[in-house]
Amino acid sequence: MPEDLCSAESTHPELIEKAKQGMPDDLDLDDASYLVKVLADPTRMRMIAALLASELCVCDLADLTGMSQSAISHQLRVLRQSRVVKYRREGKNTFYSLDDEHIRLLVATAIAHVREMRPHGQEERG
Amino acid sequence: MPEDLCSAESTHPELIEKAKQGMPDDLDLDDASYLVKVLADPTRMRMIAALLASELCVCDLADLTGMSQSAISHQLRVLRQSRVVKYRREGKNTFYSLDDEHIRLLVATAIAHVREMRPHGQEERG
DNA sequence: TGATCATATGAGCAAGCATTCATATGTATG
DNA sequence: CATACATATGAATGCTTGCTCATATGATCA
Numbered sequence: 001m002p003e004d005l006c007s008a009e010s011t012h013p014e015l016i017e018k019a020k021q022g023m024p025d026d027l028d029l030d031d032a033s034y035l036v037k038v039l040a041d042p043t044r045m046r047m048i049a050a051l052l053a054s055e056l057c058v059c060d061l062a063d064l065t066g067m068s069q070s071a072i073s074h075q076l077r078v079l080r081q082s083r084v085v086k087y088r089r090e091g092k093n094t095f096y097s098l099d100d101e102h103i104r105l106l107v108a109t110a111i112a113h114v115r116e117m118r119p120h121g122q123e124e125r126g
Numbered sequence: 127m128p129e130d131l132c133s134a135e136s137t138h139p140e141l142i143e144k145a146k147q148g149m150p151d152d153l154d155l156d157d158a159s160y161l162v163k164v165l166a167d168p169t170r171m172r173m174i175a176a177l178l179a180s181e182l183c184v185c186d187l188a189d190l191t192g193m194s195q196s197a198i199s200h201q202l203r204v205l206r207q208s209r210v211v212k213y214r215r216e217g218k219n220t221f222y223s224l225d226d227e228h229i230r231l232l233v234a235t236a237i238a239h240v241r242e243m244r245p246h247g248q249e250e251r252g
Numbered sequence: 253t254g255a256t257c258a259t260a261t262g263a264g265c266a267a268g269c270a271t272t273c274a275t276a277t278g279t280a281t282g
Numbered sequence: 283c284a285t286a287c288a289t290a291t292g293a294a295t296g297c298t299t300g301c302t303c304a305t306a307t308g309a310t311c312a
Contacts, residue, residue, distance in 0.1 A: 004194035004195045004196050004197075004302080004303085005188070005194070005195065006184075006185030006188055006189065006195055006257090006258075006259095007185075007257075007258090010183075010185040010219075010257075010258065011183070011185045011186050011189050012182070012183065012186055015180045015181070015182055015186055016182070016186050016189060016190055018179050018180045019176040019177070019178075019179045019180050019182060019186070019190060020176075020190070021179065022178065022179045023175050023176060023178075023179065024175060024237050026172075028237050028240060028241065029168065029171050029172055029175055029237075030168050030171075031240035031244075032165075032171060032233065032236035032237045032239070032240050033165060033166055033167060033168045033170075033171035033236075035236055035239060035240055036162055036165045036166045036171075036232070036236050037166035039158075039159055039162045039166075040159055040162045040163035040165075040166035041159060041269090041270075042155065042156050042159045043270080043271095044159075045155050045156075045158060045159035045162075046152075046155055049149050049150060049155055050145040050146075050149060051145070052145075052148065052149075053144050053145045053147065053148045053149065054141045054144045054145050055141070056138070056141055056142070056145060057136075057137070057138065057288080057289090058132075058288070058289060058290090059132030059133075059136040059137045059288070059289090060137050060138055060141055060142050060145070062131070062132055063132070063137050063142060064142055064145060064146070067271085068130035068131070068271080068272075068273095069130045069131065069132055069288080069289075069290095070130050070271080070272070070273080070274095070289090070290085070291090071130075071270075071271055071272080072289095073288095073289060073290055073291080074270075074271080074290085074291080075270080076289090076290090077290080077291085083243065089279090091279075091280070091288090092278090092279055092280065092286095092287060092288045092289085093136075093288065093289090094288075094289065094290095100239070100243075102235055102236075102238065102239035102242070103239075105235050106162070106232065106235050106236065106239075107158065109228060109231050109232050109235060110158035110159075110161055110162050110228075110232065111150050111154050111155075111158045112228065113158070113161060113226070113228035113229075113232075114154060114157035114158050114161055115154065116228070117209065117226075118157075130272080130273085132287090132288075132289095133287075133288090135287095136287075136288065167299090167300075169300080169301095183258080183259090184258070184259060184260090185258070185259090193301090194301080194302075195258080195259075195260095196259090196260085196261085196301080196302070196303080196304095197300075197301055197302080198259095199258095199259060199260055199261080200260085200261080200300075200301080201300080202259090202260090203260080203261085204300095215308095215309085217258090217309070217310070218256095218257060218258045218259085218308090218309055218310060219258065219259090220258075220259065220260095
């Protein structure tokens with residue numbers, strides 16, 4: 001609830017209308033931001049990047065990322081709940097793999113972006 | 127520093143090696159997860175979705191998102207710092223627009239994903 | 253110059269989140 | 283059945299973050 005509104009005359013109705021037209025609905029936008037959140041953590045990004053090449057068990061992921069087994073297990077729960085990974089039991093191991101091809105494209109696009117941006121001037125993170 | 131390691135024999139060296147091969151380096155992965163973080167908030171996702179169609183001033187964005195001017199201004203700072211938007215002054219207004227075509231693809235891909243997933247079974251959000 | 257409007261910014265706060273530690277579950281194997 | 287190992291989970295914790303409120307900056311206009 002914005003207490004802090006602009007005067008009605010300060011906005012640009014034509015531009016707002018134009019923006020509204022092509023805009024996905026709220027449900028799509030909420031779901032999309034929720035999905036993307038999954039990649040928005042360095043540990044999960046590494047886990048997913050590793051799973052792009054091969055299915056892996058929990059210990060493999062812990063080893064690859066340098067994180068504890070517990071940390072990985074907690075993160076896998078997040079990935080399971082957002083349906084980004086699926087799993088399969090084999091003896092004592094549980095193998096995780098990507099459940100979704102869109103993820104591949106999202107990761108590739110994000111990485112292409114940062115690689116292209118880098119030479120021209122690094123991102124300020126501050 | 128993982129206190130909570132798996133035994134060395136518990137991992138699968140071939141799979142780990144295979145995963146390592148195609149994996150982007152740490153810098154790429156960190157930058158990519160940092161970039162994607164920008165979309166991982168519903169307010170910022172809405173702002174960016176709006177800016178896909180047209181440049182907009184701060185009040186336009188506040189109006190479109192139903193957020194306060196201050197909240198939008200703070201979020202715009204985040205978007206500026208990650209070089210996702212650029213701005214242009216015109217009189218009292220500051221018009222913001224997207225500075226990056228990759229963002230368009232990221233948003234489109236994320237939304238395509240959630241739309242495809244939805245019919246088959248909704249995401250559990252934990 | 254003083255008033256007004258658009259925008260930016262700082263402090264404070266509450267909620268979210270990633271990790272750790274301790275422990276539980278579950279599967280194989282002796 | 284007991285032990286060992288792989289994985290999952292709960293509680294606690296400290297850091298991050300998105301918002302509000304109050305105020306500062308910066309531009310226009312009378």
